[in-house]
Structure formats: C-alpha cells, structure tokens
Amino acid sequence: MSFLTPLFLIGLVGLAIPVILHLIQKERKNVVQFPSLMFLRRVPYQSVRRRRIRHWLLLFMRLAALALIVLAFARPFLRRTEITAGASGAREVVILLDRSYSMGYGGKWAQAVAAAGNAINGLTAADRASVVLFSSNTEVALRSASDRARLLAAVADLQPGAGATRYGPALKLAGSILSESALPRREAILISDFQRGGWQGSEGVRLPDGAVLTPVPVADSGKTNLAIAPVSLQRTEFQNQQRITVTTGAVNHTDAAAANVEISLEIGGRAIQSRRVNVAARGSVSATFDPVTVADRNVRATVRLADDALPRDNVFHFVVSPEDPVEVIVGERPGSGRNTSLYLTRALAVSEAPHIQAKVRPADSLSVEDLAAASVVILNDVPIAQTTAERLQSFVQKGGGLFVVAGDRAAWPSVADILPGAPGPPVDRSRGAAARLGALEYGHPLFEVFRGPRTGDFASARFYGYRSVSLGPGVSTLARFDDGQPALVERRVGTGRVLLWTSTLDTTWTDLALKPVFVPFVNRVVRYLGAYREPRPWRMVGDVVDPGLQAPARGSDVSRVALTPSGSRISLDGDGPEVLELGEQGFYEFRAQGRDGDIPVVVASNVDLAESDLTPLDPQEIAAAALGRAGGEAAGPLAPPTDDAQESAQRVWWYLLFAGLLLLGAETVVANRLTV
Numbered sequence: 313m314s315f316l317t318p319l320f321l322i323g324l325v326g327l328a329i330p331v332i333l334h335l336i337q338k339e340r341k342n343v344v345q346f347p348s349l350m351f352l353r354r355v356p357y358q359s360v361r362r363r364r365i366r367h368w369l370l371l372f373m374r375l376a377a378l379a380l381i382v383l384a385f386a387r388p389f390l391r392r393t394e395i396t397a398g399a400s401g402a403r404e405v406v407i408l409l410d411r412s413y414s415m416g417y418g419g420k421w422a423q424a425v426a427a428a429g430n431a432i433n434g435l436t437a438a439d440r441a442s443v444v445l446f447s448s449n450t451e452v453a454l455r456s457a458s459d460r461a462r463l464l465a466a467v468a469d470l471q472p473g474a475g476a477t478r479y480g481p482a483l484k485l486a487g488s489i490l491s492e493s494a495l496p497r498r499e500a501i502l503i504s505d506f507q508r509g510g511w512q513g514s515e516g517v518r519l520p521d522g523a524v525l526t527p528v529p530v531a532d533s534g535k536t537n538l539a540i541a542p543v544s545l546q547r548t549e550f551q552n553q554q555r556i557t558v559t560t561g562a563v564n565h566t567d568a569a570a571a572n573v574e575i576s577l578e579i580g581g582r583a584i585q586s587r588r589v590n591v592a593a594r595g596s597v598s599a600t601f602d603p604v605t606v607a608d609r610n611v612r613a614t615v616r617l618a619d620d621a622l623p624r625d626n627v628f629h630f631v632v633s634p635e636d637p638v639e640v641i642v643g644e645r646p647g648s649g650r651n652t653s654l655y656l657t658r659a660l661a662v663s664e665a666p667h668i669q670a671k672v673r674p675a676d677s678l679s680v681e682d683l684a685a686a687s688v689v690i691l692n693d694v695p696i697a698q699t700t701a702e703r704l705q706s707f708v709q710k711g712g713g714l715f716v717v718a719g720d721r722a723a724w725p726s727v728a729d730i731l732p733g734a735p736g737p738p739v740d741r742s743r744g745a746a747a748r749l750g751a752l753e754y755g756h757p758l759f760e761v762f763r764g765p766r767t768g769d770f771a772s773a774r775f776y777g778y779r780s781v782s783l784g785p786g787v788s789t790l791a792r793f794d795d796g797q798p799a800l801v802e803r804r805v806g807t808g809r810v811l812l813w814t815s816t817l818d819t820t821w822t823d824l825a826l827k828p829v830f831v832p833f834v835n836r837v838v839r840y841l842g843a844y845r846e847p848r849p850w851r852m853v854g855d856v857v858d859p860g861l862q863a864p865a866r867g868s869d870v871s872r873v874a875l876t877p878s879g880s881r882i883s884l885d886g887d888g889p890e891v892l893e894l895g896e897q898g899f900y901e902f903r904a905q906g907r908d909g910d911i912p913v914v915v916a917s918n919v920d921l922a923e924s925d926l927t928p929l930d931p932q933e934i935a936a937a938a939l940g941r942a943g944g945e946a947a948g949p950l951a952p953p954t955d956d957a958q959e960s961a962q963r964v965w966w967y968l969l970f971a972g973l974l975l976l977g978a979e980t981v982v983a984n985r986l987t988v
Contacts, residue, residue, distance in 0.1 A: 316387035316956065323382040327375050367986055373979040380972030384965040401496035402438035404456070406486040407431050409467060410504035412447040413624040413897075414923050416472040418532030420505055425467055427503045427528045432463045442489050443467060446482035447475030448854045448920070449895075455489070474624065474853045474897040476920040477510030483517040483938050491520045499524040500938075505531060508929040509922050514937040525938050527931030535621035537565045538573060538591065539924035540628045541598070543615055545849060547635060553605050554634050560615045561598035564591040565924055577601045578614040609633040610914040612899055625924040629899060629916035630849040637667040638842045641686045643675030645694040645721065652719070653692050655825035656817045659834040666844050668835075676700050683707040687842040693719030693816055701728035709806030713841025718779045719816040732787040732803035732812045736780035739797065746774035750794035758790060758840045761832070768829035775799075777821035778814045809841055850916040851894055858891045859884070859902035859913045875901040877917070 315321065409428050415421050428443070435441055435458075443453040443466045454466040483500070490498040500519060504510075506529050519525060541561035548555050558577055564570055569592050576586040587599040610633055617626035640660060644653050653672055660670040673682060675694040683689065683703060689712065696704070705728040708714050716722065718735045726734075741747040749770045754763045762768040770791075781798050783789070790811075791800040803810045815821045817834075824830055838844070851857060861872045861884070872884040877898025884890065884902070894900065894917040903912040 313388055313390060316389065318386055320382060320385040320387075323385070324379060327378055370979065370982055370986060373975055373982065377972045377975035377979060380968045380975065384969035384972060387965050388968070389964055402436070402440070403497040403499055404490055404493035404495040405431065405435065405439060405441040405498075406444060406489050406500045407441060407463075407467075408444050408446060408482050408486055408500060408502045408504075409470075410447070410477060410502075411445045411470065411473045411475070412477040412507075412510070412923060413472050413474050413919055414477065414505055414507060414622065414926060415530075416624060417505070417537065417622040417926060418535050420530045420532050421472055423530040423532075424503050425470070427530065428467045429464060431501050431503075431528075432460050432467075435460060435463075440493070440495065444482060444485055444489075445470070446478065446485075447473050448478050449475060450478075450481045450485050452485070456493070472624075474895065474917075474919050476854075476923040477504070477507050479504075479511050479934060480515035480517055483515075483519070483934070487517070487519045487523075487938075490523050497524075498522065499526060501526045501528060502931070502934070503528045503530065505529065505926065506928050506931050506934070507923070507925070508927045509925055511929055511934060517938050518940060519938045523939070525935045527935060529928075529931055531928070532621075535566075536568070536570060537622050537625075537924065537926065538570055538617055538620055539563045539565060539622075539625035539921055540575070540615055540617050541596065542918075542921065543628060543630055543849070545630075545632065548603060550603075550605075553607070555603040555605050556632055557600065557603045558613070558615065559598060559600045560628065561596055562589060562591050562617060563596040563921075563924070564593060565926060567593050569593045569595075574618060575599050576616050577604075578616060579604060580611060580613075606632050606634055609911055612914060612916070622924065622926075624897065624919050625921055627897070628850070628918055629897075631899075631914050631916045632849060633847065635667060635847070637669040638688065638838055638844055639686045640668055640670045640688045640690060640838055640842075641678065641682060642670055642672045643678060643689060643691045643694055644672060646674045652816070652818050652820075654818065655830065656690065656692060656834065659825075659831045660838070662831060663835045663838070665846065666839065666842075668838055678703060683712065686712065687844075688713040688715065688838050690715045690717065691722070692717045693722050695721060695723035696725065698725040698727050701725050701730075704728065705730050705805070708808035708810055711807040711843070713808055713838075713843070714810045715837055715841055716810065716812045717817050718781075718812060718814050719820060720777070720779075722779070729784075730803070730805045730810055731784075732801040732810060733781035733783040733798070735812075735814070736782060738777050739780055740777055742776040746776055747778065747793045747795065748775070749773060749791055749799055750796075751792045753788075753790045756788075756790050758836050761836065762829070768832055769827070770824075770829055770833075773822060773824040773827050773829070775815050775822045775824075777816075781812065781814055811837065811841065850918050853894050853897060853917055853919055855917075856891050856893050857900070857915055859915075861902055861904050861913065871905050873903060873905060875903070 407428055409424060415424055432441060437458070440456045440458050441463055442455045443463060445451050445453050454463060457463055486500040490500065498520060500523065502525060506527070539562070541563055544559040546557040548557065560575060562573055562575060569590070571590045573589050573591055574586055575589060576583045578584065584604070585601045587601065589597045589599055591597050610631055613630050613632055615628050619626060642653050642657060657670055657672060660668045675691055676697050678700055680703060689704065689707065691714070701724060704714060708730055716731060720738055722735055724731055724735070752759050752770060754760060762770070775793065778793065778797065778799065781801065783798065783801060784803070786803065788802045789798050790802055793799050799814055801812050818825055859874070874882040874884060874892050876882065877896045877900065882892065897917055897919050900915045900917060901912050
C-alpha cells in the first residue's frame with residue numbers, strides 16, 4: 313500500500329487526543345460553606361482513579377470514522393509495478409480512424425472500417441479502447457470503453473467526411489488519452505491511407521514512453537481520379553448588364569490519360585453549358601465557358617465533372633451576385649478656374665476592384681439625399697459651410713467615410729468637430745529641397761499592400777507645399793513628411809472614419825498625381841473609407857463564417873438560423889454560435905426569419921482540393937516522430953504508469969471517504985440510543 317499524499321497520515325496522531333483528555337481529566341472540588349445540609353440530596357463522588365470508558369463501541373466508531381477520513385486524504389493506492397514489467401496485462405487502446413474525404417476513394421473506407429472492427433474484436437475483457445475520428449478536425453466518438461458492442465456501434469454507420477487529412481491533432485489527442493491511463497500497456501492504432509499532404513513534420517507529436525503506435529495502411533489503386541480546379545471569375549458589362557466569365561479546369565492525379573472528359577457549368581441548379589477536354593496523365597487542362605448574365609443576388613453555381621473513384625473532388629460550388637459599385641461623391645468648388653479634381657476623378661474611373669462610381673458635386677450643395685446614397689465623400693480642397701459640415705458629421709457618425717484634402721483653399725467650421733486636426737497655415741517647400749514622405753504606417757490596412765518590393769514608391773513623390781496641422785486627441789498618424797509634419801491622419805467618429813490629407817491631389821503642391829502609385833493609393837483610400845470587402849465566391853470546409861446578419865432586438869420575433877447542405881437547422885441566437893464552422897460540402901444559407909427585406913446570405917463550401925493528391929508517405933515516418941525512435945513497436949520493457957495515474961485509476965480514497973461518512977452517521981444513531 314502506497315500513499316500519494318502521505319503527510320496527511322500525521323492526522324492519525326490526533327485520534328489519541330480525545331482518549332487522553334478523557335482519562336486524565338480531573339474534576340476539582342469546591343468547598344462551599346452552607347448552614348444546613350438537611351435540605352440537600354446526597355450525591356456520591358466518583359474518584360478519577362476509578363473512572364473507566366463505558367461505551368467502547370461508540371469510541372471505536374468515532375475513532376474509526378476519523379481514521380478513514382484521514383486515510384482518504386492521504387490518497388492510498390496499490391503500486392503494481394510487477395505487472396507492467398512483463399508483456400502481458402490490460403491494454404489502453406486508442407483507435408485513430410481517418411475520416412477525410414480521400415478515404416472515399418475506391419474501397420478504402422470499407423477496408424478502414426474492417427480494420428477498426430478487427431482491432432475492437434481483438435480486445436480482451438480487461439482492455440479499454442477509445443475511438444477517435446479525425447480529418448481536418450478531431451473528435452472522440454467513444455472514450456475508454458470496454459464494451460465491444462458499443463465500440464463496434466461507434467464505427468458501424470460512419471462515412472468519410474468532407475475534411476482534409478491532419479495527423480498532428482489526432483496523435484496529440486491519442487497521447488493525452490494514453491498518458492491518463494493506468495493500464496500497463498498502451499497502444500495507438502492509426503488507420504489511414506497515409507497521404508503525404510496530411511503530415512507536416514513532427515508537429516510536436518510525442519506519445520507517452522512505453523506506448524506502441526501500430527499503423528494500419530489502407531490502399532486502392534488503378535482507378536481514375538480527376539479533380540475539378542477552383543474557378544476564376546471575370547466580370548464585364550454588356551448593355552448595362554453585368555456578365556461573368558467562368559474559367560475552371562481538371563487535374564488528373566493518376567498515371568493514365570483521360571480523354572473526352574466533360575465539364576459542365578450549372579447555374580441555379582440547372583446545367584447551361586459544357587466543355588469537353590483531354591487531360592494527360594498527371595497533367596491538367598483549363599476550360600472557359602461563355603459569359604453569363606447575372607441579375608439576381610446570391611445565385612448558386614457549380615462546375616462539375618462526371619463521378620469517378622473519388623467523387624468529392626469532382627464538384628466545385630460558388631456564389632455569384634451583381635457587383636455593387638462603391639458610390640463616391642467628390643465635392644469641389646465650382647467656378648474656381650482650376651480643375652482640381654481631374655487626376656482624382658480619372659483615378660477613380662479606372663478602378664476595377666471595386667468598381668467606383670464617382671459623382672462630382674459642388675461641396676456646399678451636398679444634400680441629405682446625396683449623402684444617403686454615398687459610401688465615401690471626398691472634399692477636394694474646398695471650404696465647407698457650417699450646414700454642410702453638420703450634414704457630413706451625421707454622415708460619418710452613421711458609418712460613412714470622409715476624405716478631406718487640405719490644400720490652400722480648404723477650411724472647416726469649428727462647430728462640427730470631426731476632423732483629425734485643425735488645418736493651420738501652409739508650409740512652403742518650393743525653395744530648396746522639396747519635401748518627401750518619410751514614414752508610412754505599413755501595418756495599417758490602407759498601406760499594407762505597399763509593404764512589399766515593387767508595390768509602389770511613395771518616396772519618389774515631391775511635395776512643394778502642405779498644411780500644418782494641430783492634431784486632436786485619439787488621432788492616428790498614418791504618414792509623415794521628412795520633417796516630421798503629418799501628411800495623412802485618421803480619426804474615428806461614431807462608426808465611420810475621417811482621413812485628412814494635408815497636401816493636394818493635383819499638381820499644385822505635389823507631383824504625386826503623376827506617379828504610378830497615385831491610382832492604387834486613391835483606390836485603397838476609397839476601399840478603406842467605404843469598408844469595402846471583396847466578395848468571396850466560395851469558402852473551404854473548416855473555415856469559420858460570420859454571416860453578418862443583424863442581431864434581432866430583444867423581445868422581437870426575429871430569429872437567425874443557418875441551413876446546412878444536409879438540411880439541418882442551426883440557431884444563431886441565444887445559446888447558438890455567433891459564427892459557424894463549415895463542416896459540409898455544398899451551400900449554406902443564413903437567414904433572419906421574421907424580418908422583412910433581409911436577403912438570405914448564401915455561402916458555398918468546398919473541399920480542400922489538395923486532399924485529391926493521394927501520394928502516400930511511409931507510415932514509419934509518423935511512427936518514428938510520435939515515439940521518438942524508428943519503428944512502431946515499443947523499445948525495451950514498458951514503463952510503469954506514474955503514481956498519479958495509478959491512484960487516479962484505483963480511486964480508493966473515494967471508498968474510504970464514503971465509509972468514514974457512513975460510520976459517522978451510524979455513530980450518531982448509536983450515541984442517541986445510549987443517552988436516552
């Protein structure tokens with residue numbers, strides 16, 4: 313018998329204290345002078361030397377109850393090192409079953425289920441086993457069970473999923489289960505097709521010392537395996553209608569050429585076009601369909617190959633919608649005799665991603681209706697009246713973007729305080745060396761695309777004048793001139809943003825408009841201020857999606873739900889998730905039920921096409937990394953489980969504590985009967 317926390321046994325010494333106190337206790341006699349004893353009853357006095365313990369059973373029950381509680385806190389257990397030294401004994405087995413979609417190739421899945429059944433049927437009555445399913449995610453189907461019927465039922469009705477193979481998380485989970493077991497023999501059985509793409513090196517995987525990893529490879533060959541390629545979408549306009557040209561292709565992962573392969577394009581669930589291609593062995597080919605007109609939002613589209621030995625990778629889903637242009641209003645000062653917006657409007661007109669629809673308006677004539685239809689307002693070196701400033705303040709607070717170009721004529725009233733700073737007097741740099749942009753905040757979303765080489769050179773632009781600025785609180789400086797003066801500053805107002813550019817966007821104070829970086833810079837400003845997010849026609853299985861549905865008001869009848877490709881409904885309110893992980897292949901639909909006017913959000917989910925490459929790896933490579941040595945068998949005698957593991961498995965303390973509490977209850981009953 314061993315103890316995990318033996319210091320608690322010191323508490324057994326305290327059991328003698330009540331007995332000692334009881335035996336040595338002396339009763340003092342106090343002499344009281346009393347005039348007469350005739351009215352007092354004679355009580356015999358018992359000497360301490362003649363005192364004896366009368367209720368031995370009661371004393372024994374109390375001492376035994378306290379002793380059991382002390383022993384429970386000491387955590388006793390039986391150390392069984394003699395069993396682990398041999399090759400026999402009960403086993404803790406973790407069956408790792410690869411459920412990635414590549415296991416659906418040919419007869420691999422049937423082999424895998426049969427291998428899992430053989431491992432379960434090979435368990436003895438003393439063994440325990442866990443069933444772990446893995447692909448891109450890992451889940452425990454059944455943990456540490458000895459009932460073979462339950463273990464067989466856990467794998468009986470399974471089918472391959474839509475995820476890709478990832479060995480690292482599955483082996484880490486297996487190591488965690490094995491390390492917690494007190495059984496003398498520990499083994500992980502890995503059933504997989506052992507794809508090269510699923511193993512990224514050691515990945516920090518290490519099974520407990522003395523454990524065994526048994527790889528069980530399943531394989532099939534000689535069957536056709538073509539995969540569809542991701543689509544490429546090109547948008548054009550024809551007679552004021554947006555048209556989309558879809559380009560896709562086929563990849564051949566086998567050693568035999570495939571001739572006359574049909575690739576079809578489906579729009580709204582109906583096949584509208586098809587192309588036939590020839591794909592060389594281990595080769596690929598592309599196919600382009602005729603442009604199609606898209607008038608509705610969230611149109612479901614699919615490119616498809618005929619089914620082969622691995623049908624999951626023969627389908628690629630995507631969603632197409634008409635592209636909404638970013639509405640921009642350029643406010644300028646009419647009749648000034650200077651076309652300050654020439655370079656700006658031309659830079660906006662050539663933008664394609666996103667398409668920008670710019671309207672030039674006199675700055676002081678901006679109405680509430682104009683601002684309601686716009687996403688971004690650019691004030692190009694103009695003075696602003698108080699009424700217009702108040703309208704722009706409301707526009708920004710509601711989520712709009714404002715870009716203020718502070719040239720020599722720009723002015724802003726102090727009533728509507730939304731600018732990042734107050735423009736001061738101009739700084740003349742026309743004499744001597746012109747100013748340069750000395751520091752840009754490349755970590756900011758506006759400038760992050762210019763971080764790499766040959767992405768735009770701002771340092772080549774020369775500035776002959778700019779406005780000094782007195783910055784306010786809570787302002788971010790995104791660009792500075794070489795003398796430290798701010799060139800571009802930002803302030804958040806409500807849910808919108810305001811950018812202040814302290815020079816011009818024409819050739820009055822700078823030649824930036826003549827540089828190649830000018831057009832992408834203007835494009836990034838509009839994208840950032842308009843909170844433009846490039847639409848994603850598709851996602852991958854395993855991605856986490858935020859549908860962006862507005863949360864319902866408290867007490868309303870509106871509910872947000874997600875419909876999965878298999879038809880399941882998932883609530884996104886209450887205890888439901890705010891975001892959803894895509895676990896199936898197909899189309900997800902997110903909708904707000906009970907709220908009129910909301911257009912459902914449709915998300916296309918596709919499998920990882922890298923999983924289509926069935927090139928195998930040597931299973932011993934995984935075994936060597938997981939065990940820290942070559943081969944799947946344990947080297948030398950098995951290491952005994954730790955004291956913590958053995959004590960946790962035996963749980964003797966629980967029985968001792970229960971017995972102690974039960975004995976205290978019985979002692980209470982006996983004491984009450986003896987004192988009646």
